[in-house]
Amino acid sequence: MILLWNVPLVASDYYTFNQANHMSWFTNAMSSSIGKKVLMALTGLFLVTFLIVHLSGNLQLLLNDGGKAFNIYAKFMTTNPVIKATSYLLYATFIVHIVWALIITVGNKKARPTGYAVQPGNVSSTWSSKNMGLLGTIILVFLVIHLKQFWYEMHWGGIPTANYDGMEYNDLYAVVNVAFHELWYVVLYTISMMALMFHLNHGFKSAFQSLGANHPKYNPLIKGVGFIIAIVIPALFAAIPIIMYMK
């Protein structure tokens, strides 16, 4: 029986495998150009689900209840143990998505040390598909400001409290309300959401391509859902500060 293990069972065992190196098969796969893109796709799609959850929370800002629903929701999101655990996964996902984007970009730049004198413009590919790094950087800058303003304040800042039904809640609504009445922040928010729009427009369908999901039956669905996600999510996000600013 032991001997049987040493006998090549299929002809492919005779075909030389060229990757003799110190890495495990998994590390090897993930550090390949395809593996890196798979990681970008998986983290990207996870971040899209986060956007949907985040948006559902934000829409409560528009309820005419002085922020009660939003504040209760904010407390739930910062105290529920399952959400808390997921949030650590989310932070890690953000970091991986950003760091891997840098690693991939550096590698891609190295692949063409001398550039062309004449650029093709956008005849053969869309602008957003070629500028995911730039769009991502705009989103990152926004993210840093955004986290400082709300996430940091909610967790460690001294923010006012509100009482609903005898329970004390952090009045995050008040903090948001102040920010959304500052013109520069509303403008920054809107520009960032436009960057997100272009980022998602390429990123969503690109993620499926990187994962190998390209099939005539499902391509229209992926394209359609991607388009809706890319337009509707950022548009609704941007509408909230604009509406609150004008109120």
Place this chain on the structure above:
Amino acid sequence: MKIKLKVWRQKNQQDKGGFKAYDVDDVSDDMSFLEMFDVLNEQLVKKNEDPIHFDHDCREGICGACSMYINGRPHGPEQTTTCQLHMRSFKDGDTITVEPWRAKAFPVIKDLVVDRGAFDRIIQSGGYVSVNTGGVPDANDIPIPKKIADHAFDSATCIGCGACVAACKNSSAMLFVSAKVSQLAMLPQGQVERKTRAENMVSQMDDEGFGSCSNTGACEAECPKGISLENIARLNREYLNAKVTSDNI
């Protein structure tokens, strides 16, 4: 018609190189782009100047040798090879800039000639089927559905010209490699080495210094043979499946 050319001149791999301007008069609409270069080169030879070096072979659009990056696009404004690009695609008095393919994996040998040996090494790493024994089988011995045969043939039409690498902002060779992996992955003859092939060819592609795929679709848009992005998705599937399930550790 009269054409103004700006052509990349580079003596050898070590030379820094630079653009040189040429005027070509008496260009006919019916000339191919390469024939226009032939006319210019004859003039240069008569003047005892070094002719412009460029790759060409069949001049029928099937060999993929003629690599020229013309006005910001591989093989110029038409989706074909440079030999099948005709001067009627340009206007009298146009200035045309001609550059070599640009990629770390495709070093310039001289002028517009680049070394595409990286593609050969990728093929050597797994782009074939091993038939170690037996006589020649009957052509119709192995039934293959027409649709599959068509798809495999579509992938097999890749001529390895490198326009995908030249068009890609990352100098990625994914379209080439995916076409070569696909044509064999879809056919019964390719099954034996299917997984190892995907692993080896991707590994070789990365070692050669090609970039990764950003799914911009520029390669598909510029490919003279219309190789589709479906191939890249298939390569991603083949590679991931191979990495997870092959016997290679």
